[in-house]
Amino acid sequence: MTTERRQIDIEGLAFRLIVSPRPAASTTPTIVLVHGIGMSHRYLARLHRVLARSARVVSIDLPGFGGLPKPGYDPDVPRMGRALAEVISTLGDARVVLVGHSMGAQWVVEAAAQLPGVVAAVVAIGPVVDQENRTLSAQVRALAMDTLGETPRINAIVFSDYVRCGPRWYLTQVRHMLAYPIEQRVRALEVPLLVIRGEKDPVAGRDWCRRLTAAAWSARLVHVPRRHHVVQESAPLAVADAILSHTASAHPGSAPEPVMTSTTLGTP
Numbered sequence: 177m178t179t180e181r182r183q184i185d186i187e188g189l190a191f192r193l194i195v196s197p198r199p200a201a202s203t204t205p206t207i208v209l210v211h212g213i214g215m216s217h218r219y220l221a222r223l224h225r226v227l228a229r230s231a232r233v234v235s236i237d238l239p240g241f242g243g244l245p246k247p248g249y250d251p252d253v254p255r256m257g258r259a260l261a262e263v264i265s266t267l268g269d270a271r272v273v274l275v276g277h278s279m280g281a282q283w284v285v286e287a288a289a290q291l292p293g294v295v296a297a298v299v300a301i302g303p304v305v306d307q308e309n310r311t312l313s314a315q316v317r318a319l320a321m322d323t324l325g326e327t328p329r330i331n332a333i334v335f336s337d338y339v340r341c342g343p344r345w346y347l348t349q350v351r352h353m354l355a356y357p358i359e360q361r362v363r364a365l366e367v368p369l370l371v372i373r374g375e376k377d378p379v380a381g382r383d384w385c386r387r388l389t390a391a392a393w394s395a396r397l398v399h400v401p402r403r404h405h406v407v408q409e410s411a412p413l414a415v416a417d418a419i420l421s422h423t424a425s426a427h428p429g430s431a432p433e434p435v436m437t438s439t440t441l442g443t444p
Contacts, residue, residue, distance in 0.1 A: 184266060186259045189239040189247050192217075193263070196224065198232035204423060205271040205296050208264060209235040212278025212302075213349050214341045216242030219333045220277065222412040230420055234267060236260070238283070240345045242337065250348055253356040257286020264291060273423050275299040277408055278379070279353045285361050292366065299370045299419055302377055302405045303358060306384035310354055321378040325404040334406070362392040369395040370422040372415055374403030396422065 180195045194217050198206075207227050209220045217224070217235035227233045238256065240246040251259065260283055264272060273296055276284035281300035288295040309318065323331050338346065362369055369392040373380045382399070389397040398418045400407050408415045 183244075184263050186262050188249065189251065189256075189259045190244045191239065191260075191263050192237035192242060192244055194224070194235040194237075196228035196233045199228075199230065202231055204231035204420070205273050206232045206234060206267055206269040207273045207275060207419065207423070208267075208284075209233065210260070210274070210276040210280035210284050211235075211237065211241065212276070212280045212304075213353055214241065214338045214346050215278075215280075215334065216337050216340070218242070218337060219330065219406055219409050221409075223408040223415055226412045226416040227419065230416075231423075232269070236263065240349070241341055243340050246342075246345050252352045253282050254286055256352075257283050258290050260284070260287040261290035265294070270294065271296040273297045273299065273419070275301065275419060276303075277301040278304050278405070279349070282353065282356045282358050282361075285358060285365065288367065289361070289364050295367055297368050297370065297422055297425075298365060299372065299422060300358075300362075300388070301372045301408055301415065302374065302380040303371060303385065303388060304379060305354055305356070305358070306379075306381060307359060307387075308384070312350060312354065315350070315354070315379070318379040319405075322405040325376055325378075326406055327410065330406050330409050333409070359388055359391050362388060362395075365392055367394075368422065368425065369393075370418065371395065371397045372407065372418055373397075373399055374405060374407035374410070375399045375401045376403065377405045377407065379405045 184191045216237050274284035281303035288298050371389050373385050389395040400411050400414050403411045
């Protein structure tokens with residue numbers, strides 16, 4: 177698969193783009209993948225490759241992550257979301273689908289709010305932060321539990337990316353992650369929302385994801401059996417199928433009726 181890599185600087189914030197071209201005859205909107213706190217595009221790579229069979233796919237590394245320079249100031253979620261929206265505007269696509277994992281869900285929700293008429297749909301994989309666990313200690317416990325269920329390969333990617341991020345930048349961003357009211361911000365979305373979680377995800381729990389889905393105007397919740405927080409890497413085919421189905425239902429220019437459903441997938 178041919179990919180292009182380039183860097184874009186927006187007001188002192190450096191973004192890296194990994195772009196796979198649109199397959200011949202594909203009419204699927206561009207799909208943009210955004211990692212979570214401490215991470216990079218590396219744990220989105222398997223999902224990227226599967227989606228690239230059907231659509232143009234862009235994985236984005238955010239400032240300070242994946243070895244990119246740390247900004248000279250401290251952008252909160254709304255500021256990072258605005259800058260991300262500017263990056264997406266450079267892609268030259270009239271319709272995009274924004275996909276974010278963990279804290280990436282916060283950033284894509286904010287970016288979607290900045291791009292009316294451009295974003296066709298939003299996907300939140302393992303979204304954070306549960307209102308009932310909105311403390312650093314609760315998140316550390318949940319992540320520690322999650323490592324016990326993930327594969328050694330996934331844990332190696334996660335821990336090595338955490339090292340590249342560094343504790344100072346991680347702790348700077350985790351303050352914004354804990355403060356961001358995603359359950360309120362999804363109410364502002366004017367496009368369909370898809371929430372995906374691993375059935376055994378201790379970070380994005382079942383009840384929390386149900387509440388988040390119910391808060392949106394039009395949303396669907398999908399559970400992937402036997403998977404944990406990094407479900408896009410452990411079950412990329414199942415996650416890609418859910419994203420493409422969600423994308424196909426978001427027709428440009430249409431006004432779908434509000435909907436809230438919950439589905440558990442078959443064996444991925």
